[in-house]
Amino acid sequence: MKYVLCTLCRILNIISGMKLINLFSLFIALSVSCNSIAADKYEPGMEFDAVVPGSGVHIKLYVPSNYNSERKWPLVIFYHGVNGSPTTDCIVRHCGGKDFIVVGMSYCEKHATRLSQPQQAAYIEKERKSFRAAVGWVKNNLSLDTERVFMGGISKGGWTTSFVGEREMGNLAGMIIVLAGHQRGAVPGAQSMTGFPVYIGAGELDPNQLAGVHAVGFYRHCGANVSYEEYEGLGHQVSERAARLAQWLEAYGPQSHAWIDGAEKESRKAEYKKAYESAVALADKTQACEGLRALLHDPRLLVACGSKTRKAIAGKLNIMAKDDAATMKLLKAEQFFYDLVWKEWRMKTVDDTQVVLDGYSRLAKAASGTGYEIYAQKSYERLLPMYSSARKQMEQIKARQKSVPRKIAPRTRMRNSNGSGSTRVF
Numbered sequence: 007m008k009y010v011l012c013t014l015c016r017i018l019n020i021i022s023g024m025k026l027i028n029l030f031s032l033f034i035a036l037s038v039s040c041n042s043i044a045a046d047k048y049e050p051g052m053e054f055d056a057v058v059p060g061s062g063v064h065i066k067l068y069v070p071s072n073y074n075s076e077r078k079w080p081l082v083i084f085y086h087g088v089n090g091s092p093t094t095d096c097i098v099r100h101c102g103g104k105d106f107i108v109v110g111m112s113y114c115e116k117h118a119t120r121l122s123q124p125q126q127a128a129y130i131e132k133e134r135k136s137f138r139a140a141v142g143w144v145k146n147n148l149s150l151d152t153e154r155v156f157m158g159g160i161s162k163g164g165w166t167t168s169f170v171g172e173r174e175m176g177n178l179a180g181m182i183i184v185l186a187g188h189q190r191g192a193v194p195g196a197q198s199m200t201g202f203p204v205y206i207g208a209g210e211l212d213p214n215q216l217a218g219v220h221a222v223g224f225y226r227h228c229g230a231n232v233s234y235e236e237y238e239g240l241g242h243q244v245s246e247r248a249a250r251l252a253q254w255l256e257a258y259g260p261q262s263h264a265w266i267d268g269a270e271k272e273s274r275k276a277e278y279k280k281a282y283e284s285a286v287a288l289a290d291k292t293q294a295c296e297g298l299r300a301l302l303h304d305p306r307l308l309v310a311c312g313s314k315t316r317k318a319i320a321g322k323l324n325i326m327a328k329d330d331a332a333t334m335k336l337l338k339a340e341q342f343f344y345d346l347v348w349k350e351w352r353m354k355t356v357d358d359t360q361v362v363l364d365g366y367s368r369l370a371k372a373a374s375g376t377g378y379e380i381y382a383q384k385s386y387e388r389l390l391p392m393y394s395s396a397r398k399q400m401e402q403i404k405a406r407q408k409s410v411p412r413k414i415a416p417r418t419r420m421r422n423s424n425g426s427g428s429t430r431v432f
Contacts, residue, residue, distance in 0.1 A: 070101075070106055084157075085164075092111060155177060158183070187216075188220065203233075207250075234250075258305075292330050335375070
């Protein structure tokens, strides 16, 4: 501030002797200087409070420790849980404080009651405008890579990411859904999700775990590249160090930076090639298959080596699984479960529900030891009351229809055209 005041004083001392064109040049120079001063206040490695102009939304802004304005940086807009406040902690912790600008986002409104469908639609539009305003504010204050804007959230923030993010697909590079799932009734543009990166994380004991697993099936069938992680032994909380989330952020952060040189990219590919060869060379088929599965679940593989390499590894896994009963059982259970999840999302009738229920029941018995028998049993138990209620209503409707006396239409008598008096009955 002292520097700015001194500068203004010097300007006032000389301004009276300057020509108009020189005054204009000075104004431009001063504007650039002030903009630089404004940008410099957001120091690397620091977190700041701010209010987004226009929306009035309060945010937390974290600037990565390796930030410099000469490069464009990806952004994560992150929503907090119920009764929480804007936070950047989850993302900053898992990216090591580097490579991402992070905005801890607050909500436009707080809701104590459930919203009607029109109210929900209006609220979603408010959140979309708020999200766009926040992105615009970051763009005006920091060096933003507008092609790599991510949305994420925890608990309520994860559900918000689902129903707002699906409508903002054209403005997003990926989604991070933690301790939540896919909002039923939301209508994403499925054709727009091909290759779209999605991370989903759930506590093993979290009440929202099943919602997270079902979201995996939904987004995979929409064509998204989904990375799922379960936090062992935890309930409704995030692991202090979620390994796959860290890998996901590395893949779409430093591994995807535009300035990464070719040598580093080739080095990454060489690492994965070596890991692949080591896994295939293992004499124990189960261990070999586990090694290949670990590669396929690493989100960095796709970014480093591309979809063709990933498909080739998946093909090799399927071939090797033919000689390993445990892996084959696991792969079949996984495929069957996610196929059932997709059918559940699309079911419309009681008979559709019956088919899905029967499938979950069979899988719960046949997939023991794979982990998917647990998902299947939970899915069955969650869906059964809905099915029973719908079946009961349908039977009541049929019973009422049977109990109503059938009305017989009266006979209509009509004389023949010859006037004989004989009748015809219609």
